[in-house]
Amino acid sequence: MAHVPQIKIPATYMRGGTSKGVFFRLQDLPPAAQVPGEVRDKLLMRVIGSPDPYGKQIDGMGGATSSTSKTVIVAKSSRPDHDVDYLFGQVSIDKPFVDWSGNCGNLSSAVGSFAVASGLVDASRIPQNGTVTVRIWQANISKTIIAHVPITNGEVQETGDFELDGVTFPAAEVQLEFLDPADEGEGEGGGSMFPTGNLVDDLEVPGVGTFKATMINAGIPTIFVNAEDIGYTGTELQEAINGDADALARFETIRAYGALRMGLIKNIDEAAKRQHTPKIAFVAKPKDYVASSGKEVKASDIDLLVRALSMGKLHHAMMGTAAVAIGTAAAIRGTLVNQAASGGELNAVRFGHPSGTLRVGAEATQANGEWSVTKAIMSRSARVLMEGWVRIPGDVI
Incomplete structure (x- = not known):
């Protein structure tokens, strides 16, 4: 019986805020998975180890919680005044689907760092020491996120003394600005902040x-x-x-x-x-x-x-x-x-x-x-x- 060999895909496993996920550059995915659809979803589910009726994701990179069953795809942005496009996929643990309906705010904090380290940000904009501002297009919800990424000796600084409850060890602080975060374009209220028209x-x-x-x-x-x-x-x-x-x-x-x-x-x-x-x-x-x-x-x-x-x-x-x-x-x-x-x-x-x-x-x-x-x-x-x-x-x- 013939056995199909495994394929390997360049990837980075990152913690962002109180979440973890597998990050990919769009260009590194197999061609059929570089576009939305069934092939991409199947690939990401298999990477994470879903669907798993045992609820453990033992045969994948997922950690069997909503905070650790996550994937990210980043690409150079074709949009004016943005550095990268960021797409987030929340992988169901026990069911065969990837939910693309929203963003992950925690992993947003890792996108700027990943973009800089992966060569997706113009090198001329990266200081030897200081902070680089990465403008991110959040493709799931069509919003802009600005990440202020610390740089030391020309590289992303990851260690530091910033403490975040829910994360055991301190690290470098990444400041995030979510611009115009309201109105996701859905709802009875025509995509308004309050889709029912009421505060309560x-x-x-x-x-x-x-x-x-x-x-x-x-x-x-x-x-x-x-x-x-x-x-x-x-x-x-x-x-x-x-x-x-x-x-x-x-x-x-x-x-x-x-x-x-x-x-x-x-x-x-x-x-x-x-x-x-x-x-x-x-x-x-x-x-x-x-x-x-x-x-x-x-x-x-x-x-x-x-x-x-x-x-x-x-x-x-x-x-x-x-x-x-x-x-x-x-x-x-x-x-x-x-x-x-x-x-x-x-x-x-x-x-x-x-x-x-x-x-x-x-x-x-x-x-x-x-x-x-x-x-x-x-x-x-x-x-x-x-x-x-x-x-x-x-x-x-």
């Missing part, structure tokens, strides 16, 4: 209940509900929710009906194949709690509590794109996020998540009854974990 809605979820909800398109489509309305305090860690199958089912049902209300799907059944978006999160006023690392978080050190689910499970920290949604919603008086942070005009908030705290800023304005946000700002870190080639069986593509 009564979201009716058959068989579960009716909840106050802020549904926003900023960074990533997100549904915010009050923790107390769904029986939580906002101080929960992963085990309190991820070990409760009934709770996860309720969250997924709320998420599905929220997606329908936002106009992201046309019928409830579509939610099962759109796991990456929208996100669902719950908020509460500040309280003391102990983070998953054992760190004590004081109510006096934060503006509000936020817990968010990604790909059906409570996230161990906070998705970067959801942080953009949090910062944007906090800046708009009257949203549930703003109310949890005690209301008023807020240009930045520090929120508590399961691993600790995170600060995010946003600049929001209102004109003719419509809200807009010019940019959201946060700091992350990124580091190359491994580089070389990934291998997959040749009969995959």
Whole structure:
């Protein structure tokens, strides 16, 4: 019996923020995978090790969590005033699909570093020491991200003393600006920041209940509900929710009906194949709690509590794109996020998540009854974990 040999593809395994993913230059992919479609999806799923009915991704690069089942494709940009195009694929762990419906804010912090190290940024723009500004076109959602990448001795600086809750070791700080992060072009409201037209809605979820909800398109489509309305305090860690199958089912049902209300799907059944978006999160006023690392978080050190689910499970920290949604919603008086942070005009908030705290800023304005946000700002870190080639069986593509 003839056996098909493995093929190898140049790749880099990177941590960006509190996520990890496999990064590719578009030009390094096999020709059939350089364009969107079934071949590309099959290749990325096999690289990550999906679909895996065991839920472990043992035969691939994935880490069996939403934070580690990720892929990135980067190419020189053909768009004016941009350095690279960045495409993000969230690979389902146990189902055979790649979700292309949104961005990953955490891995966004690694794109600039990867672009510089991979020769995708004009060498004349890279200082010997200092910072290079990389303008990134986020192709999933058609938005611009600006990454400020530190450079030492002409190379990307990855080590440093910047600490990020949810990441064990310090590294170099990468500042990110998400420009005009609202309006993802979907929803009943014609792609507006608030697709229902309201800052707060009564979201009716058959068989579960009716909840106050802020549904926003900023960074990533997100549904915010009050923790107390769904029986939580906002101080929960992963085990309190991820070990409760009934709770996860309720969250997924709320998420599905929220997606329908936002106009992201046309019928409830579509939610099962759109796991990456929208996100669902719950908020509460500040309280003391102990983070998953054992760190004590004081109510006096934060503006509000936020817990968010990604790909059906409570996230161990906070998705970067959801942080953009949090910062944007906090800046708009009257949203549930703003109310949890005690209301008023807020240009930045520090929120508590399961691993600790995170600060995010946003600049929001209102004109003719419509809200807009010019940019959201946060700091992350990124580091190359491994580089070389990934291998997959040749009969995959």
